[in-house]
Amino acid sequence: MRSTPVSSLFFDHLLLPGGWARDVRVTVSDGAIATIEADSRPAAQDQRHGCGLPGMPNLHSHAFQRGIAGLTEKPGAGEDNFWSWREHMYRFVDRMTPADMQAIAALAYMEMLEGGFTRVGEFHYLHHDRDGGHYGDTAEMSAALVAAAEESGIGLTLLPVLYRHSGFGAQPPQDRQARFVTSLDDYARLIEGADRHVARLPDGIVGIAPHSLRAVSARDLDGLAPLMAGRPVHIHIAEQMKEVEDCIAWSGRRPVEWLLDHADVDNSWCLVHATHMSETETMAMARSGAIAGLCPITEANLGDGFFPARAFIAAGGRYGIGSDSNVSIDCAEELRLLEYGQRLVHRGRNIMAHETGWSTGAALYCAALDGGTAALGVGSGLSAGAPADIVSLDLDHPTLACRSGDALIDSFLFAAGRSAVDCVWRRGEKLVSGGRHRARERVTKRYRAALERLIP
Incomplete structure (x- = not known):
């Protein structure tokens, strides 16, 4: 732009x-x-x-998912949850081209701007062609997102995702994940390509995004360390109880607990969702300086649960907001639902205000501005x-x-x-x-x- x-x-x-x-x-x-x-x-x-x-930063987006907003609201034969929703998403991405990605992302980014977001953290994992083969330009899908940011005018922190496995313990990827999966060497080339494309933007940033502890191993995280220097680092974590249970079965530790013990997590990291944490994990995450990436609309839509916001903030934790699946793109609604979720949990009002007499809205807005800009690698405020x-x-x-x-x-x-x-x-x-x-x-x-x- x-x-x-x-x-x-x-x-x-x-x-x-x-x-x-x-x-x-x-x-x-x-x-x-x-x-x-x-x-x-x-x-x-x-x-x-x-x-x-x-302007508010949107620290977590999967832009292409805007295309299925409203199309997953019919229950199937079995239990309907995040995992059944994911099957709908997999079927949608099977046919997507770079041109489709640009068209859908441009609409999502335009709607973000209309709703008060001025910068987006695009957590991008759809890298390969429809048969799983590489494009001639490894970062062609990244280039489509950059073009969408140029067209809409939104600020972009692009977060290309490393996706290696289908489950804890380095389980082999599924065929339907072929468009996401990449080796560490190819991922390094993907980051180089993303850097090249994002350089067209006036203040574009490229970060590092290990998808989740399901999708990257301890060895993968170690291999990413050289790429992380000086960049924002984002990871999905502890979004669903099944994820927590599977992590305990694999390692004997809960996800946030395991990550804090095995990686140098600091204020350059954003832990997206972190919904299901123990009290010990909540305190430890706050002490680490990592930003909590909260996506209340999507977390409600997928039935994830409620983030332990009161305890996290009391311990000095920082947070920002994101539109994630883009089922509804609205800065005000994200912040309102964050507060209302806490009211339901604690059966009280004005939970996110700092102290007696403070404005809840101002506390939410300023905290999300501070945490969101930090997570996206830019400065805060006017x-x-x-x-x-x-x-x-x-x-x-x-x-x-x-x-x-x-x-x-x-x-x-x-x-x-x-x-x-x-x-x-x-x-x-x-x-x-x-x-x-x-x-x-x-x-x-x-x-x-x-x-x-x-x-x-």
Whole structure:
């Protein structure tokens, strides 16, 4: 995406790292914030808006799964859970081409921007051709995702996945996993190719993603260590109770316990889901500095369970949010459902607020901003030198009437939702106006054509 300098933006209310500021003038140069001046007067050339927030990072996405959103809501003959859902997903990816990947990802990324996300962590494991053979360019599917990010304008942290095995103890991969599976040597070449393609983006990042302890062995993790240096590291872990039980049967340890004992987990790591942890694991993960990658909508859709958020946060843990399966793409809904899940578990209200009198919405938003940006390898908040990634809320929305400060975030997250998102700037370029992405018609048309080929 080409950054377009913006002379200035003016916000009546703007959320800055130090809190809310009033009458704020923001100038942008070459995609970055040049100056921020509070208690200012608007100039004639300013673009004026009521309320601005820093754009939210989406730390965990499988973009192609947007294509099956809503198509897995019929129970089968047996028990219906994550594992039966996975069978639907496997059948869908059997037919997907790089062009299909770009078309579906572009729609997902466009919808992320319309919902208030300005950067995505794409946990990407569909690497190979339909017969499992390699493309001429090992990173061709990665290139399709980069093209989708360019088209939509979203920031991208690409997380190519190492997928080696079908279960704990290095069980041989299944035939249906052939499009995912790669050797360590081929994975190193995949990262080189991803680096080359992502270099086209103004602030693209490539991270490392061992899929899960089911899909990589202890030897595989050791082999990844040289590639991890200086990069974000993401891994699925402890999402399902079957996974926990299988890990104990294999190793005698629970998944998070095993990982913390066998890898140098620190604040460059993101442990995605980590739903089923013991109290000891929860405390140890918080101490490690690893970010919890929470995906409340998908975790609810798949029946995963509830993350032990209260204990994790009390121990100093950090978290961010992701849209994962993209069954519904909505920054406000992810945060709302995170809080509501904890209310159901603890049978109380305002669980995620830091202390008496604090705004629950502001606590959720700021924590997810902090943890999500850290997990994706970028800085947090709106300040001079930072990318001009900004979301404005429509203060004419009836749910935001007569609100200011933290009440704006509370009302956005718990009442108005994405209908209150007005404009979104990414590196100073306005991509969304009136809640609608500027390329919506073109992107949607190509997405529909792709699905006509993929869904019989």
